[in-house]
Amino acid sequence: MIRFGLIGCGGISRGHIYAIGSSEDAVLAAVCDNDAGKAESFGAELDVPYYTDVAELFSSGLIDAVAICAPSGLHAGLCIQAFENDLHVVCEKPLAITRGSLRDVIDAEKKSGKKLTIISQLRYADDIQRVKKIIEEGKLGKMTMVDLSMKYYREPQYYTGSNWRGTIAMDGGGALINQGIHGLDLLRYLCGDATYVRCISKTLVHPLEAEDTLSACFEFANGGLGVLTATTSCFPGQTRRLEISGSEGSLTITEDRLTYLELKNGESLRADLSGDYGTSDPLKISHELHKRQYEDFLASISGDRSTLCNSSEAEKTLDLLFALYEAAAAV
Numbered sequence: 001m002i003r004f005g006l007i008g009c010g011g012i013s014r015g016h017i018y019a020i021g022s023s024e025d026a027v028l029a030a031v032c033d034n035d036a037g038k039a040e041s042f043g044a045e046l047d048v049p050y051y052t053d054v055a056e057l058f059s060s061g062l063i064d065a066v067a068i069c070a071p072s073g074l075h076a077g078l079c080i081q082a083f084e085n086d087l088h089v090v091c092e093k094p095l096a097i098t099r100g101s102l103r104d105v106i107d108a109e110k111k112s113g114k115k116l117t118i119i120s121q122l123r124y125a126d127d128i129q130r131v132k133k134i135i136e137e138g139k140l141g142k143m144t145m146v147d148l149s150m151k152y153y154r155e156p157q158y159y160t161g162s163n164w165r166g167t168i169a170m171d172g173g174g175a176l177i178n179q180g181i182h183g184l185d186l187l188r189y190l191c192g193d194a195t196y197v198r199c200i201s202k203t204l205v206h207p208l209e210a211e212d213t214l215s216a217c218f219e220f221a222n223g224g225l226g227v228l229t230a231t232t233s234c235f236p237g238q239t240r241r242l243e244i245s246g247s248e249g250s251l252t253i254t255e256d257r258l259t260y261l262e263l264k265n266g267e268s269l270r271a272d273l274s275g276d277y278g279t280s281d282p283l284k285i286s287h288e289l290h291k292r293q294y295e296d297f298l299a300s301i302s303g304d305r306s307t308l309c310n311s312s313e314a315e316k317t318l319d320l321l322f323a324l325y326e327a328a329a330a331v
Contacts, residue, residue: 001026002026002027002298003027003063004016004027004067005030005057005062005066005067006028007054007057007068007078008068009039010038012092013067014287016067017046019287022294023294025302026294029048030043031043031051032050032052032054033050035052039051049062055081058085066082066089066090069092070092071164071171072092072094072097072171075094075095076096076098076104077101079091086112088116091117092119093119093181093182093185094181094314095315095318096318097173098322099318099322106311116311117293118313119293120308120313120317121289122186124293124308125257125289128189128190131244131258134251134261135191135244139265140244140245140248140250141247142246142247143222143246145224145225145243146187146225146227147242148226148227148228148229148243150228150230150231151229151234151238152230152234153234153236154232166206168209172210174208174210175210175213175232175233176214176230177321179230183228184317184321185309186242188317189313192220193316194320195218195219197320197323198218199324199328200214200215200216200331201325204233206233213231214328215227216228216229216327239273240255249265250262254273256289259273
């Protein structure tokens with residue numbers, strides 16, 4: 001039984017609470033938030049001890065692992081502290097917001113020998129694994145074009161009600177690193193690494209330090225080309241679409257579902273999308289894929305193996321993300 005401490009009592013923590021509570025191999029043992037009111041409220045609701053100081057949580061002896069749901073700019077430091085206290089780590093995306101802090105986390109993980117997974121729950125969807133197999137079996141032929149559209153919308157209070165969202169110091173950027181990172185991770189997971197990127201970003205609607213609108217183009221290592229949009233400025237918000245085309249066929253992933261497939265070998269599919277997705281409200285998402293990622297994480301501890309989204313995978317996705325931001329800054 002792995003005892004978890006939850007760090008950060010915001011909205012995204014509900015997915016982690018659900019996943020831990022759904023497992024026969026895990027239990028939520030404590031919660032922590034620097035907002036005493038939130039910490040106490042969550043502790044009372046969940047009937048567990050609460051802390052306002054992570055150092056006290058780490059030294060409590062109550063936990064074997066942490067679920068980090070704090071603001072993005074705190075992720076890397078909290079991971080390192082957890083590893084130094086001999087704890088396993090589940091960390092919300094992104095693992096880090098700078099290249100330097102990313103390297104520090106990976107070094108700390110290796111030194112500790114503990115397990116780390118970064119929330120990239122879309123990888124665990126059945127249709128995503130089906131698409132992965134289609135591509136690996138060469139059914140699309142030579143990949144020629146990839147189009148990732150992430151046209152989200154966030155109400156002004158999403159930013160004005162927070163002291164960290166959309167800031168460089170605590171969010172690391174805007175629409176790409178916060179809302180767009182899940183789509184970017186899928187793009188790299190399914191299509192491989194990019195060898196050439198160009199990018200432009202703007203702040204068009206929201207009063208942010210970082211971007212609320214970004215557009216990019218890139219070339220993959222296999223020679224295919226791609227385009228990407230990531231925004232929180234497009235009212236009312238649309239579902240994420242990842243279109244992958246090749247010499248032998250094309251497919252479309254809408255959110256986490258395969259909704260279109262047409263192959264030269266005659267295989268085809270047309271499907272409607274159903275479910276809750278965070279196009280305009282980030283909390284309107286299902287937590288079932290979080291549950292699957294936790295199951296993988298717990299199995300990695302008992303079986304001493306890696307997870308589907310380990311630090312190496314997170315590093316590759318963040319390397320592409322940082323390259324896009326660097327390209328935008330050079331424009």
